[in-house]
Amino acid sequence: MSHGGIAVTFSARGDPLEPVGVVGVGPAALALARRVLAEDDAALAAWRGVVAQDAVFLLGAGDTLPWVDGAHYLGQDPAAPRILLPTTHRPNVPLEAFERALLRHAASLAPPLAILLEPRCVVSLAEARPLARELVQKWLEARS
Amino acid sequence: MPNSHLSREAVRRAIAEACTALVDRETLVELVVLCAVAGEHLLVVGPPGTGKSEAVRRIARRLGGRYFEYLIGRFTEPTELFGPINLRKLKEGIVETETAGMLPEAEIAFLDEVFLGSTAILNTLLSLLNERTFRRGHTILDCPLRVCVGASNRLPEDEQLAAFADRFLVRVFVEPIGDAGLEELLTTGWSLGAERGSASASMADLDVLTQAARAMDLAPVRPAMAHAVRTLRAAGIEWTDRRIVRVQRLVAAAAALAGRERPTEADLWPMVFALPTDQAQRLGRDVLRDALGAAENESLASAAAEGSLGLRARGAKIVTRGSALLEARPSAEQEARAWRLQLEGIAREIDATFGQETMPGDVAGLRARVVEILAE
Numbered sequence: 001m002s003h004g005g006i007a008v009t010f011s012a013r014g015d016p017l018e019p020v021g022v023v024g025v026g027p028a029a030l031a032l033a034r035r036v037l038a039e040d041d042a043a044l045a046a047w048r049g050v051v052a053q054d055a056v057f058l059l060g061a062g063d064t065l066p067w068v069d070g071a072h073y074l075g076q077d078p079a080a081p082r083i084l085l086p087t088t089h090r091p092n093v094p095l096e097a098f099e100r101a102l103l104r105h106a107a108s109l110a111p112p113l114a115i116l117l118e119p120r121c122v123v124s125l126a127e128a129r130p131l132a133r134e135l136v137q138k139w140l141e142a143r144s
Numbered sequence: 145m146p147n148s149h150l151s152r153e154a155v156r157r158a159i160a161e162a163c164t165a166l167v168d169r170e171t172l173v174e175l176v177v178l179c180a181v182a183g184e185h186l187l188v189v190g191p192p193g194t195g196k197s198e199a200v201r202r203i204a205r206r207l208g209g210r211y212f213e214y215l216i217g218r219f220t221e222p223t224e225l226f227g228p229i230n231l232r233k234l235k236e237g238i239v240e241t242e243t244a245g246m247l248p249e250a251e252i253a254f255l256d257e258v259f260l261g262s263t264a265i266l267n268t269l270l271s272l273l274n275e276r277t278f279r280r281g282h283t284i285l286d287c288p289l290r291v292c293v294g295a296s297n298r299l300p301e302d303e304q305l306a307a308f309a310d311r312f313l314v315r316v317f318v319e320p321i322g323d324a325g326l327e328e329l330l331t332t333g334w335s336l337g338a339e340r341g342s343a344s345a346s347m348a349d350l351d352v353l354t355q356a357a358r359a360m361d362l363a364p365v366r367p368a369m370a371h372a373v374r375t376l377r378a379a380g381i382e383w384t385d386r387r388i389v390r391v392q393r394l395v396a397a398a399a400a401l402a403g404r405e406r407p408t409e410a411d412l413w414p415m416v417f418a419l420p421t422d423q424a425q426r427l428g429r430d431v432l433r434d435a436l437g438a439a440e441n442e443s444l445a446s447a448a449a450e451g452s453l454g455l456r457a458r459g460a461k462i463v464t465r466g467s468a469l470l471e472a473r474p475s476a477e478q479e480a481r482a483w484r485l486q487l488e489g490i491a492r493e494i495d496a497t498f499g500q501e502t503m504p505g506d507v508a509g510l511r512a513r514v515v516e517i518l519a520e
Contacts, residue, residue: 012502014437014455019496062496067488069515073496088499 008098010089010117017075017087019062021125023116028070029056033140035066036131048128051139057114059128074114082111084125089117148356151349152403155181156443158206158345160468162199169199170446172316175417176203178444179314180252180291181353182397184390185273187258187309188295189422190318200254200293207350208343209251209290216261225255225265226280239281248278251288251347258294259305266308273311290350299421313390314414317422357396365395365407372415372435379431381424391418401443413439413451429453458497459507466490466510470517487514 024032033056036044047060057074058065065073074084080099085091091098102122103111110126159177163170172188176199179186188196197213204211214225223229227246229239243249255261261269271277273292278285292312300306362369373388394414399407413436419428429436429451439452440460448454449461469490474483494503494511503511 012499014502015433015453016455016497019492063489063492065492067492067495067518069491069519071495073492075496086499087496088502 009092010086011092012088013090017077017085019065019073019075019087021057021059021074021084021114022065022067022071023055023057023074023114024068024071025055025116025119026070028068028072029054030140030143031068032056032058032066032071033136035068036136037133037140039066041133044131044133047131049131049136050123050125050128051135052123055116055123056136056139057123057125057128058131059125072116072118076112082113084112084114086115086117147352148400149403151345151352152401152443154345154349155207155353155401158203158343159443161344162202162206166195166199166202169195169318171450172196172199172318173203174444174447175314175316176200176252176291176293177207177350178394178397178401178414178447179293180207180350181357181401182313182393183290183354184313184393185292185294185311186314186316187312188293188316188318189297189299190295190316191297191320194318194320196295196318197254197256200252204252204254205342206344207252208346209350210249210288211252211254212245212247212250213254213256214247215256216258216265218260218262220261220265222262222264222268222280225261226268226278229281233282239283241278241280241283243278243283243285248272248285248287251290253289253292254295255292256295257297259296259300259309266305270308270311288347290347310384310386310420313387313394314417315420315422315425316417317425353397353400357393357400360396360399360406362392362396362407365409365412368409368412368435369395369415372412372432375431375435376419376428379427381419381428381431383418383420383424387418387420391415394418398441398444398448402441403443409435409438410440410456412436413441413448413454413457416451417447455498455502456504459504462490462493462497463506463510466494466514470510470513484518487518490514491518 046064047058050057073087075087076084077095079095083099083102102113106113106122109122109124112125114123114125155177159173162173175186190196225247227241227243230242233240247253268280271279272287272289276287276289278287294312300309391414395407395411398411398414402411416425416428416432419425433453436452437454439448439454439457441448442460445460445464449457469486474480491511491514494507498507
């Protein structure tokens, strides 16, 4: 990831963030969608989500988030509240500066922005809404 | 110290058994043991009905010590804690206290609402806590007290009471169980009254570990401790010199309970619990994050993890909890779903805490077993 000529790398953090979201990409997205559909409507209503072409994002209280193998958890560092980072990694540049640069670089995307490391990309979660079972079902059927 | 390994194992068993069916009070139980080995006292601050007394009662039962528990009120008489005056001797002009079964003869004590005690009670308690001596009238007794746990809804603001509170080196701030633990709380709370465990360790085991701790040379870790104190001061955290000196006892006790012959930087995490307020502890954990990164204690996994927020300690805590959960696989179909959800919780905690490059081997092993079961 490079912004204004500075290459940004990520390294493991010794102080993992509390999860506020989970993302599945590729096969993990399919597994996450199936896992979500196994829940009742009350549990679904507690999460907000975004389904993208090849990914499923869920936001919610950390200890209610589902788990599937291969999913990644996202957290919010108080130093950069408008972006969601992998709970286990931090950029090698000051977070405040990283957030500012990212928001400027991706000006067309409304925050909060989720940073994914594999594949490396930035996704806007501004459209996250309470999960509708039909939407997830349709998304899953289109990929089965 | 030929018996210290056996004593440590016995104490670990006592902790594990005391924590069975207790929700989210592992740290409190472990800190009671740490204080008992260090010869220090512990103050639990939190609202009523949050399992404080149950946690202390359970570990006291498993450690097999003579236990004394009392809820102090504004009108509590000294005799209710220390024993009645011997009336026969009083006729002879001698003020002697009959202490049988009372606080002066207790090895582990729990005093709820400890700051509500009268001046007479607090003064007598002071020498009991400081010197392990009971002095009242003509009665002067050496007390076998290993640890006194005081409890209160809040820290006292009164200066004199604050000075008394300073005698409780370790502070634990408890909150009601969070939303995620409510199902477990309801399930375990239902059967809590039936718990009647016998002792799996003894005061002799504690004494062996206390001796091991007191024999330790702390010189190798003093520079790191001094650095940590300077870091805390730079962050605006003030604590008394008495606490700074006495925290060495906690570090030595942590090392003894971890099975180390001399303390290392892995044993500095108790410093956080000696910080006097909830706010200071939160800030302290944060500013000492790097200094406590190596924290680890097999016997006190939960307290080490909570004190340090270090990855090693967190990994050890997850492995302890996860392994216990795997062993508790239910046979009944209706319990299986709740059990699988708890396993998912372990997997979530692992994946949210560790990247591939930081995941310890034992955590990776646990994860593999959990993933295999969840895939069934």
